[in-house]
Amino acid sequence: MDTAISWSELGFRYIDTGTFIRADYRGGAWTAPAPCSASSLTLHIAATCLHYGQACFEGLKAFRQPSGSVACFRADAHARRLQRTARKLLMAAPPEELFLDAVRMAVTRNAQYVPPAGTGATLYIRPLLLGTSPVIGVHPSEEYTFAVFVMPVGPYYKNGMQPVAAYVQEHYDRAAPHGVGDIKAAGNYAAGLAADQEMREKGFQISLYLDSAQHAFIDEFGTSNFIAVTRDGAYVTPKSDSILASVTNDSLMTLARDMGLRVEHRPVRWEEIKDFAEIGACGTAAVITPISSITRGRETLRFGDDKKPGPTLERLYNAIQAIQFGKSNDQHRWMMPV
Secondary structure, three states: OOOOOOHHHOOOOOOOOOOEEEEEEEOOEEOOOEEEOOOOOOOOOOEHHHHOOOEEEOOEEEEEOOOOOEEEEOHHHHHHHHHHHHHHOOOOOOOHHHHHHHHHHHHHHOHHHOOOOOOOOEEEEEEEEEEOOEOOOOOOOOOEEEEEEEEEEOOOOEOEOOOEEEEEOOOOOOOOOOOOOOOOEHHHHHOOHHHHHHHHHOOOOEEEEEOOOOOOEEEEEOOOEEEEEEOOOOEEEEOOOOOOOOHHHHHHHHHHHHOOOOEEEEOOEHHHHHHEEEEEEEEOOOEEEEEEEEEEOOEEEEOOOOOOOOHHHHHHHHHHHHHHOOOOOOOOOOEEEO
16 A cells, blocks of 8 residues: 655545454344455445435544644544434444444554644544345344544645635525434435535535525534624524534534633524624534625625634634644543544
C-alpha cells in the first residue's frame, strides 16, 4: 500500500487503507471483531439490507494529538446512537464495548493513515451495520454484519471557515412525520439525492428542509443540524421527532453553556429566522458550516458576512477543534484514547 500521502491535498473521499474490522451476529450472539484485509463484503442476493432497507451507519473521527498519540471524539455517543437507530429498524445492534473495540482496532490497524498533528487532517471512521439474512417476505433479518472502515480526510475548510448559500426545499421532504428522520438510516440519504441535485443546479451549496407536515417549522439541513445565534446571544437549535440527534450539535450546546450562552433546544418557526444574527450547519465532517444566505422561493435572507463566519460560531468552532486536536482541556472527557 502506498502511504506517501500529501496530507495538505486530502479531500473528503474514499481511500482504501487495506484493512477493515468486522463482527457478525449469528445465532443470537456477536462474534469478536476481527481485521479483514479486503475492501469488499459478500452479501446474499436476498439480504434484507438490499431489499428492505435494514442498513445504517455512523461517522466519527480520530485525531492525532500533539504528543503523537491518537484519540477519537465521542465514540461512545456514536455507539449509543447506532443502537437507537438499530432498535427502530429492528436490527441487532453491537454492544457499546464491541463498537468501541472495533473502532480502536480499525484505527490501530490503520495507524499509518492517521494524519500528523498540525496538518488539520483527520482519520474519518465509518461504522456500518447491515441486515444479511436472505429474506423475501417483509420481516427483519436474523443475521447482521457490523463493519468499521477508515480513511484519512483533509480539513473541510482549507482557507478558513467558508460561508455558503442555502436553499429551502419546497418540493421535497427530508423525512415523514413519525418516520425515520430521527435515526441514521442509510435510506434517509438516498431520499435527498434528487433534492440536492436540484439545489446545486440552482447554484446553492446546501439544502434546508422544513417540517414535512406544515412547512412551518425549521427542520434541518440535508446532512447537518440547523443551529443559530440570536441577536441577544442565545444558541438556538430546532427540536422535533424528525431531526437526527447530532453528536456535534450536542457537543456545541454543551460548549455554548460553558461560554455562558443561553441554549434553546425547541421547535423553531420559519418566521423566527429573520431574528437570527448567525446561522450554521453542524456535523462531523465540517463541524460548523456558516450560512451566509437562505433562499426560499423568491426571497433571500442574508446573515452576516459572506466571506467569514460570525464571531460566536467561530468561537464555538475553535473551542471544539481545540478539544479534538488536544490543544485544550478535555473537561467533558469526550476524547477516547486509542
